[in-house]
């Protein structure tokens with residue numbers, strides 16, 4: 001393999017927008033960047049686990065692991081690689097992460113990292129046949145709320161939902177995350193092939209965004225993990241609240257989506 005270098009940029013996102021809970025996401029113009037070099041000549045004497053050296057600057061630099069078996073980005077890349085019978089990164093892979101996105105504060109940093117991870121797996125693995133839709137399947141095996149990841153992958157203002165799966169596929173995707181992402185194993189590779197995603201887990205629709213509306217993010221000085229934030233939500237909602245929800249969706253749609261004709265049959269949205 002010839003040496004190569006490239007940059008992957010993945011935008012952060014805001015989700016749970018208004019009434020679009022777990023459905024609508026918006027990509028924002030702040031990007032996680034992976035500066036990747038793959039330099040296979042045998043000249044290097046350095047040996048990194050799984051052939052991958054990670055360096056990191058920016059938000060989270062004191063807490064994010066540089067071990068490729070632990071780091072979320074490289075674990076996701078390894079998931080994609082191992083589904084294609086590549087057990088490790090190509091020799092002498094260097095991933096330099098530049099991250100301006102605050103962690104655990106509502107800008108979808110984990111979804112952005114997962115999207116960057118599948119892109120990394122695709123590029124270093126030479127897996128050029130993987131379409132954006134197929135990459136979405138891999139992402140949805142890891143992150144089951146499609147809104148943030150849909151926006152980070154496809155860009156812009158995006159509606160997403162998970163498609164109903166057959167009972168067999170439902171059984172296949174209901175698997176612990178640890179069986180999808182290679183767990184830290186102290187350098188021992190079990191050789192297991194991880195479960196591949198069924199085809200077409202999710203669907204997305206791109207909406208035209210009304211250009212007059214600008215996004216302003218207010219970032220708190222404390223972190224709240226998304227999983228913990230969700231625990232305060234009630235399991236059921238009174239009917240009045242549900243009616244208000246649909247009402248607000250109607251106005252949200254009218255005000256936010258610029259001149260969009262939504263075709264309920266095709267799922268297409270045309271400006």
Ligand SMILES: Nc1ncnc2c1ncn2[C@@H]1O[C@H](COP(=O)(O)OP(=O)(O)O)[C@@H](O)[C@H]1O
Pocket residue numbers: 032060064071072073097099102103104105106107108109110111113224225226227
């Ligand atoms: N650039 C990154 N590299 C590695 N892991 C990351 C990165 N960004 C986020 N993560 C992981 O995602 C976690 C934050 O996820 P989460 O609680 O869902 O918050 P957010 O709303 O920012 O997505 C971090 O604690 C870290 O484990």
Ligand SMILES: N[C@@H](CCOP(=O)(O)O)C(=O)O
Pocket residue numbers: 013014015016021022023105106107108109110111145147148226230
């Ligand atoms: N619907 C998503 C929204 C989470 O947003 P985040 O920015 O806090 O990651 C989910 O619950 O995962």
